[in-house]
Amino acid sequence: DAKTTQPTSMDCAEGRAANLPCNHSTISGNEYVYWYRQIHSQGPQYIIHGLKNNETNEMASLIITEDRKSSTLILPHATLRDTAVYYCIVRPVGGSNYKLTFGKGTLLTVNP
Amino acid sequence: EAGVAQSPRYKIIEKRQSVAFWCNPISGHATLYWYQQILGQGPKLLIQFQNNGVVDDSQLPKDRFSAERLKGVDSTLKIQPAKLEDSAVYLCASSPRQNSGANVLTFGAGSRLTVL
Numbered sequence: 468d469a470k471t472t473q474p475t476s477m478d479c480a481e482g483r484a485a486n487l488p489c490n491h492s493t494i495s496g497n498e499y500v501y502w503y504r505q506i507h508s509q510g511p512q513y514i515i516h517g518l519k520n521n522e523t524n525e526m527a528s529l530i531i532t533e534d535r536k537s538s539t540l541i542l543p544h545a546t547l548r549d550t551a552v553y554y555c556i557v558r559p560v561g562g563s564n565y566k567l568t569f570g571k572g573t574l575l576t577v578n579p
Numbered sequence: 580e581a582g583v584a585q586s587p588r589y590k591i592i593e594k595r596q597s598v599a600f601w602c603n604p605i606s607g608h609a610t611l612y613w614y615q616q617i618l619g620q621g622p623k624l625l626i627q628f629q630n631n632g633v634v635d636d637s638q639l640p641k642d643r644f645s646a647e648r649l650k651g652v653d654s655t656l657k658i659q660p661a662k663l664e665d666s667a668v669y670l671c672a673s674s675p676r677q678n679s680g681a682n683v684l685t686f687g688a689g690s691r692l693t694v695l
Contacts, residue, residue, distance in 0.1 A: 509688055510583075510672070510688050510689050511622065511686045513684065566612065566627055566635060567684060572621055
């Protein structure tokens with residue numbers, strides 16, 4: 468699986484947009500970009516995923532660069548409950564093994 | 580739909596004792612995963628089941644860890660004997676099916692193990 472690089476930590480003011488970057492320069496054409504987050508004392512929670520196009524759901528937006536070497540997760544109006552560790556993961560579309568390999572992620576702290 | 584259920588939520592044992600964790604995945608989910616998360620690190624996959632068969636157990640310390648998934652539903656992860664370095668949160672996750680283009684995992688809340 469392709470390796471991802473994320474900042475260790477970021478801060479964001481409540482009500483503002485949180486933009487979390489992820490580099491995946493070795494991503495191949497058949498790999499999805501997934502984002503999960505983990506709130507303290509809980510299991511990881513799926514947020515969004517994408518292959519080539521930008522994606523949006525009720526939680527967030529995912530912007531993938533045209534060369535697919537990096538992406539940005541956007542939380543449009545961050546709240547205190549969005550404070551969590553955010554994981555960016557790349558994983559093949561096909562194949563027999565669908566495991567997710569987690570890195571250390573980015574600790575996002577939303578401040579009042 | 581009900582989420583992934585895990586028990587116990589917390590367990591404290593002495594080193595060299597044994598412990599077992601139980602997981603009930605989301606109904607109908609064919610694939611089940613056990614992850615180990617040490618404090619300050621991301622989760623690490625220990626074992627992956629497809630129905631009741633093992634798909635990947637390459638990172639499972641087989642001299643002390645064992646896992647089974649009887650009848651392709653519930654699963655149990657056992658550690659015997661426990662070491663200090665096994666102190667971690669053990670996370671269970673499930674997903675609908677293996678051969679899916681976008682395979683979303685749903686995680687349980689985890690079982691926190693402290694080995695003294």
